[in-house]
Amino acid sequence: MSMNGARYLRWIAGAGAVFFAFGVQAADMMPLDQAPAAQESVAAQSPWQIRVRALGVITNDKGSINGIPGSDLSYSDTVVPEFDISYFFTENIAAELILGTTFAHIKEDGAVGVPVGKTWLLPPTVTLQYHFTDFGNFKPYVGAGVNYSLFYGESEKPGFHNLDIDNHFGVALQAGFDYMIDQHWGVNLDVKKIFLKTNWSADLDGVGHLTGKAKLDPWLIGAGVTYRF
Known part of the structure; x- marks a missing residue:
């Protein structure tokens, strides 16, 4: 793999980690009565x-x-x-x-x-x-x-x-x-x-x-x- 390709993979992995952390934080802040519906919507979207x-x-x-x-x-x-x-x-x-x-x-x-x-x-x-x-x-x-x-x-x-x-x-x-x-x-x-x-x-x-x-x-x-x- 080229150095540019490795750099792009690291950038994508870093961005994915940021978005994952943001999603976890948002889920923690979500009211309990809304969380199941949101999880069902995400699961339904392949x-x-x-x-x-x-x-x-x-x-x-x-x-x-x-x-x-x-x-x-x-x-x-x-x-x-x-x-x-x-x-x-x-x-x-x-x-x-x-x-x-x-x-x-x-x-x-x-x-x-x-x-x-x-x-x-x-x-x-x-x-x-x-x-x-x-x-x-x-x-x-x-x-x-x-x-x-x-x-x-x-x-x-x-x-x-x-x-x-x-x-x-x-x-x-x-x-x-x-x-x-x-x-x-x-x-x-x-x-x-x-x-x-x-x-x-x-x-x-x-x-x-x-x-x-x-x-x-x-x-x-x-x-x-x-x-x-």
């Missing part, structure tokens, strides 16, 4: 939340082949199922992990003008979120985090061989809201922007080994159901 969403993956459609002027790549958009898990550290602060997989058809739209192939993509993304709690059942949030995109199952169109796309980290920004129907169930709308650039390579008959850059920068637009334990 820190865990899950969502199931339909997710639209809309790519940026940019890329190039090294050494070929005017080359350009495009990637197909998809709609896939997505699952996420959230943990609330406090009423306002939560971490979210999204899990799902998608695919993209790759085509060269510029100088070569041919389909290249297809790849599958597993993009686990972790964000740290701030949830606003002043709007009743309407609960908007914003977040930022990191994405690690794993490309697998590449397949080539005729003439291409050995298509390979590098796994890569990206930055993720997020905004969305839950509308809670009751204590546990709600509906969700979520938008993420992932800034993702990576390298790719392939062999093309009659040309040889090709390398290039792929700039996907996808929008992830999801809608689904929320369940708070």
Whole structure:
């Protein structure tokens, strides 16, 4: 662990200790007739939340082949199922992990003008979120985090061989809201922007080994159901 990471952990632990001590003091000062109700309310609010969403993956459609002027790549958009898990550290602060997989058809739209192939993509993304709690059942949030995109199952169109796309980290920004129907169930709308650039390579008959850059920068637009334990 880096020194900065250790420093942040110590800060979080110290802040947690302060809030815990404050909570104990507040509980001691609370009138006895109010304490059971407060304890029941806290116990009923689990820190865990899950969502199931339909997710639209809309790519940026940019890329190039090294050494070929005017080359350009495009990637197909998809709609896939997505699952996420959230943990609330406090009423306002939560971490979210999204899990799902998608695919993209790759085509060269510029100088070569041919389909290249297809790849599958597993993009686990972790964000740290701030949830606003002043709007009743309407609960908007914003977040930022990191994405690690794993490309697998590449397949080539005729003439291409050995298509390979590098796994890569990206930055993720997020905004969305839950509308809670009751204590546990709600509906969700979520938008993420992932800034993702990576390298790719392939062999093309009659040309040889090709390398290039792929700039996907996808929008992830999801809608689904929320369940708070």
